[in-house]
Ligand SMILES: Nc1ccn([C@@H]2O[C@H](COP(=O)(O)OP(=O)(O)OP(=O)(O)O)[C@@H](O)[C@H]2O)c(=O)n1
């Protein structure tokens with residue numbers, strides 16, 4: 416059977432409000448290079464033939480071009496303007512996916528995703544139609560109730576990461592529906608069309624750079640990676 420083409424939609428269309436910096440967090444430097452370049456390199460390392468679609472805020476497209484020039488960043492990728500929400504950005508990225516294939520949606524601000532994780536997600540999506548990377552919580556979990564809160568069994572929960580991989584036809588159908596408030600990731604969008612979500616083991620290093628202290632962790636991981 417011919418192998419399906421592999422795409423990665425790397426969503427970097429957000430403003431990074433929780434990071435509280437003027438520069439969008441996907442452009443902040445870690446180990447001397449913008450976060451987003453690290454992320455793109457991870458997918459290229461997994462498969463140099465992967466079709467990379469990078470979604471950026473419309474008003475940052477020129478800045479990104481400048482950054483690529485400054486850092487002599489040559490890895491081929493298509494750029495697409497983002498939407499007002501992550502849902503809108505994924506939808507715009509999906510317009511650049513042609514025909515059938517396997518599509519990984521990945522946060523541009525998760526630069527430490529490992530080759531094994533990407534590989535496992537694509538393999539599971541090829542077999543099951545969907546594959547979502549997740550890890551077990553390390554802390555105890557409490558559910559908020561009207562009277563306060565109560566303990567819930569931690570073993571029943573997973574923390575969801577990206578990549579989230581799907582057959583292109585499944586993802587396209589899901590993103591045709593109107594956006595809903597509970598859509599926080601691609602799995603929630605796809606699940607609402609009745610599709611089953613397959614979970615794949617993720618990694619605690621696959622952090623989403625969200626708030627200022629995450630940058631300290633990111634520098635530590637990058638320095639560890641550089642030491643090999
Ligand atoms: N309109 C949007 C909003 C988010 N994202 C992307 O989705 C990923 C996960 O979102 P999040 O961490 O929430 O990023 P921001 O929306 O940028 O951050 P914040 O919520 O703090 O403003 C990020 O790579 C972000 O760039 C996107 O492509 N388009």
Ligand SMILES: C[C@](O)(CO)[C@H](O)COP(=O)(O)O
Nearest residue numbers: 501522575576577599600623
């Ligand atoms: C997609 C995601 O990274 C999975 O954990 C997460 O849902 C993004 O959420 P955010 O509120 O946009 O940071």
